[in-house]
Amino acid sequence: MGRKRIIDYLLALVIVISLNFFLPRLLPGDPLLSIYGEDALITMTPEAKVELTRRMGLDKPLWEQFFNYLSGIVKGDLGYSYYFQGPVLDLLLGALPWTLLLTGLALIISTLIGFILGVESGWRKGRLADQGLLTGFMFLNGFPDLVIGLFLLLLFGVVLGLFPLGGAMTPYSQLTGVSLLLDVLHHLFLPLSALVLTEIASCYLLTRTTVVTLLEEPFILTARAKGIKPKNIRYRHVGRNSLLPIVTRTGVRLGRLFTGALFIETIFAYPGMGLLIYRAILGRDFPLIQGVFFLVAVVILLINFFVELIYPRIDPRVKNNAY
Amino acid sequence: MAFLFFLIGRGAFVRNRLTTFLLILIFSLFIFSACNSNPQVYTIADTTGDWGFPAPFTHYNRGPGYVRMSLIFDTLLWKDETGNLVGALAKDWEYIEEEKAFIFQLRPGVKWHDGEYFTASDVVFTFSYLKKHPYSWVDTGVVKEVVALNDEEVKVYLEKDYAPFIVNVAGTMPILPEHIYQNIDNPLEYTEEDALIGTGPFKLVDYNKEQGTYLYERNDNYYLGQPKVERLRFIKLNEQMIPQAILRGEVNAGPVPPEMIDTFKEKGYTVLISDYNWNAKLKFNLRQEPFSDLRFRQAIAYGIDREKLVNISQRGHGLEGNPGFIPPDSPWYYPEVEQYEYNPEKARELLKEMGYGGETLKLELLTSARFSSDAELIKNDLEKIGISLEIRVLDDKTVDARTQEWAFQMVLSGHGGLGGDPQFVNNMVLGGSFHSARYHSNQELKELLEKQLTIIDVSERKEVLAQIQKIYAEDLPALTLYYPNSYQVRDNQVNLYYTLGGLASGIPVPLNKLSFIE
């Protein structure tokens, strides 16, 4: 891929890193206050204040802090969180697996099912099944994830009691191996379905529109003439051709992979990154904010980089700059 | 959900084996729900979950963080249910007026969790250690010198008579094991196992930061007796789900919204009502016209129907604010102060007196989302007396920051700590934090406040505080709108209670370690 493109990406990464540093500092409110401020019982003795400012490096001029921050990134040390009083890296690694499990899985499942339903529905354009599915999805599309999440929790968690009321796993239940996996899945099911139900509509719609326009293409007629089974035509010919827009959309949606599930995480008390980011920003915990955004930036740039690589694989006509 | 059934039903056309297998696997979970039954575990639910590694220096600077630490580390004295101080690590104590020193008789035969003996040197070490590493919850500034008379006696000399010492230091400072903390030089970042060696009723088994869960195990040879519960578990749940969890028996105790308390009472649960430890307060920018004028503040006080505020925004679960600031259920409360009953005419008169009779006055009220309904009610009330209020909602930290820099006209926010030693009045009038009114223009009030700290004798101190409240009510540096109630529900395995005046220096958390001891 073009050398120009790699320079672009590095440039973008540098800009993002510096934005990560300066944007949070623009937020009114100073970190010391947020750590000590809340509880009136704590009197911030002057010495404690001095000691803390020194430890957090807030006493140094801004550009020096920026320099330390940059060198920190290079050395892979993302600094120390004021509020959580722990290295940022551990905090991230703690929350990352749960987020990837929840939002990652949700994205995969919703794209997969959305894609399959989109192809099936597009293939039966105008028939009852198509219009039914479309109406259903449109109706579903109208509910924000807050409402769907709560609705599922109330119905299946509270009323039917089939599912736990929150958390990622039954704490301290000494489960191991398969039973632990089942327990985690048992806790994962409701938040995952909530996220899938909110994400699925848009993927379904995009696929359906692409499929419908593709059906007019002559090579579909060739395929039918070749006596290919309808199912194979739907997926090998129509499906593969409609992959390009889907991959673009998923690429865009990955941007919200980390912060997208904030509301679902709050309702299900699920230990994901969304909540971590939310508390970091509200608590003006600069190192944590910087760490999180750096991780998000790197992951997304990598994914974009990767998506661009597979574009020619998906659609050979695409020259390597169109995506 | 209909779609997942739809999908399974249509399994035929989803011949993609992967998706079908995944869905069937999940559905097999319906029958198997992991209920756990192991020996006597007491579970407490919390909405935030993670309050930090429960060692003294590493727990988060919030009440619940301190309380989780207090289960492991003991203090010299500790409050019982009625709020009176009882002996913990110190068996007995006395104050020698002339020497301005306290003598503590330590309890013999107490062991640290690792088997080492607890001695006076640990107490002396803790005081010196805190001088080097300031611990935000305890201000040892007033301590001149600490001497171990012998293994069981410690004498603490104070700089000056300081009434809050007994509660805010002796009753709040966790005693650290010398043999461990002497070689820890960065306590704020030290989260090893041995940082948790304490003398308290419980030992920490596990702390999971992401899940926001804690697991404690009882310390069998606890000097006040073996705790009733073998294991104590804290889990994180969404606020709306805690009531359901309690009803399903998954959780033994937890905070519940006001509307649910009747259903729990019927089902035989105990509902704990917190005392008025927290208050919603309206602060004025005293450096700006017209707020610097006393009459304007009084007009505002008369113009706001605080009773309606409690009935509507708190749905009746709370108490009308006392203009004298100290909550009615506090021992230091003095009732005979100006109550500012809702009286729009008087408010309009005062305003006219100040020359604001004519056109409506436009003011900005800064607040955070939590108080948006109160703001709306206040806006309605003030409109009746010719003040049009523009409400500006921002996130808490921005509100605090603007308050700190006086970038506001009126701000509606709230804080706790009203249960503990009346020292909080000083902080909230003269203190520098954004919670405080920062009101220095009344010399008499300032002197009284300085004086009250030095009076050890309770009745005399009460005298002074009564005068303080009288002046506070007249000057109204800030107007307390209401004290909200918060409710906790517990089953009857362990009778948790709200310690009167809050735990240690006034933390309104219903988790007093003594409640686990017969």
Next chain:
Amino acid sequence: MLEIKDLTITYGRNTVIKELNLTVPKGDVLAVIGESGAGKTTLALSLMGLCPGNVEGQIIYQGVDFLSLPEPQRRLLRWNKVSMVFQDLNRSFNPVMTVLEQIMEPMLEHELLSRKEAQKKAYYLLNKVGLAPVKGQMYPHQLSGGEKQRALIAMALTNDPEVLILDEPTAALDGLTKAKICELLKEVFSEKTVVLVTHDLSTAYQLANRVAVLYQGRIMELGLTKDILKNPRHPYTRGLVRSFPTLDATKDLQGIPGFGIEKQEGCVFANICTQRIADCTKIIPKLEKRGEREIACLRGGVVNLLKVEDLTKVYSGVTALKGVSLDIEEGETVAVVGESGSGKTTLALCLMGLEKANQGSIYFQGEKIVKWNKEFYQKVQMIFQNPQDCISHRLNVLETVCEPLVIQKLGTPEERIHKAKKALRDVELPDEDEFLNRYAHHLSGGELQRLAIARALVLEPKLLIADEPTSALDASIQAKIMRLIMDLQEKRGLSILFITHDLALARKVSDRVFVLKDGQVVERGLSTQIFSLPQHPYTRKLLQATANFSDF
């Protein structure tokens, strides 16, 4: 091998194929030709059972009616029994699959071969159609037009189907590639039964042994390629052949006027056919055998208009015409060439009854002409060589043109003026009053000749005899007049007997030529033959004498 029994295909309201019957015996290569919109592709698609419209009738492959089969059975037949080469080169391949994959797909799908064998066969086929193996690995958009066509053909052959259907295989290709592809197809068709759908008559001519002409969903003419294309009998086929530019074609291109109207009974071509009769719009003509070919026309194809048998004319001892026989068909232009004094004009005069022939007979629309009466002159008109003196000086423009109507007592005065004006407009002359009142001497030679033509056409004759109409005019006006006459032929379906000494002009306008020397027809035939391979020495002499700019 393939039988189509009264196949009718309709889309929404309009029927694209109407009661079509066709049989294609084994090993036969049938070309289906016709203009676009005739329903060719729909027919091709229906043969594959892929036609979106609703289809009635039967398509029988070796006794099995394809249309009655349910879709799954049809699918099994497709590509095994019958396969198709599609028209749209660029979009008939799946853009995201390699060519090789798409060629192997039908073999794997019908589980004929294992993946390895399928790949081997695919490479063999690529080689057979002249594509290098590396081309297989490429994606469709990386191939040129010709290569895509070859790949499509290779793909059609994978399951060795008995019947091959090709939809416009050579349409989008340049000459050279087309020739190569035809080469290839010829070889491929050797042991196959083929239905070739095309509008390119030259491809049909090269590849097909039989041809079916399709118009508005009906077959107009069916027969051996040589006969149909060389000597089209059905007016539509003739129009089609005329409008097809080939190297050897001499006559200027002529389109087919008007357009087919959807719903109308009777022959679909009726509204355009120049030789239609009343029943044409009522009865639907069936395909009837006429010689080796079949024609669907109530009048059995192109009808003879005028026949002259053994005409002899002697002027005071000099025999102007000696046993001349001649024939003109409907809508045809026949040129009579020869030096001056060869009896050309005498022939015209005899035909118009202005001279009495000593011997011989003249048949018009099948009846022998005995008396030259009004009916005759309504159908046959003449324009003379010298415009100046064939228009009387006393009549103004309007009267001149109305004269024939007055003589024939046709219509009311207003109608006559109206018809006159229309005739003038047809010959591109102004129809305002100022012009109508002008007299002959005010007009130029060109205008006069056009006036003469208008006068001749006002009666809407069937045959126009033009005796050296433009020799008196200079070249540029001559070109305009000739252009005008040809347009009139195209618009009105006029037959023209064109008498001239100018062979170059004759070559440009005539379908057939009669060479006259001293009152005898020395050579006759299609103008393409006469002007490229003249047999008679006199004709050759005449040709050399004709104006040409070549310097050898």
Next chain:
Amino acid sequence: MHINYVRGFKENRLGRLGIIFLALILSIAFLAPVLTAYSPRQVSENILQPPSQKHWLGTNDLGQDIWSRVIFGARTSFITALSVGILTVTLAVFIGCSAALLRGIYERFVLRLIDIFLIIPNILLLLLTAAYLRPGPVTMVIVLSIFNWPGCARIIRAQTLTLQEKSHIKAAKTFGAGTFYILVKHIIPDLGPILASSFIAHARRAVFMEAGLAFLGISDPLLISWGTIINRALQYSYLNNWYWLLPPALGLSLTVMAFSFLGYTLEEILNPRLKVGKNAGD
């Protein structure tokens, strides 16, 4: 090529449904003052009442009539959704197409700008703008649009690139058409379906973001909109207040369905090839 919109909509079942829903919502929003006896801001003592004769949908935590708040909320939410949708799509089209048409450095800059916007989580940017800008519906619309256009711009750019290859645009160039002419006359109409679907997506996200802003605690409390009602109702969900939570969500869902059906029908009209069973011709 006159497209008969009216006939197109009448013929298509979903089109008709879309129009009916839209008309329903608009009429409710428009006639709001008439349809209710209470003003949406009127506070009263009887709080958290279930639906009753007096209050069709009961009362909220401030004793305000939920029914009137929902129908007045329709106004704000509808206008916000509409304006955010339009503003976002216009921004996206303008930037996306120009990137595709101008190529070169400008394009690379735009692409990287999009990446950066997609990376910085909205929460931070929303808090920043809320802290510095004066709250109010207009700022809300601008803020929501600014953070939504990147994703859409990227898809539009990709689509414009493929459209450019089409010969009818090359033909237009041969007539001397400038970039702007091509953009307006050819590219934007061809992008019709994509614009319609992204308009719907962003209109929907706008109202969701309203709820999100309320959840983050940075929305103007006096603003009555479906988003804020939903957020407030969620805080009292332990009272299973379906009567308070569902109506705004249903309203929203109805609006989204209406927009989508219109989009679906528009798609079919603008792209005749999509018609079911079109005649094959030739």
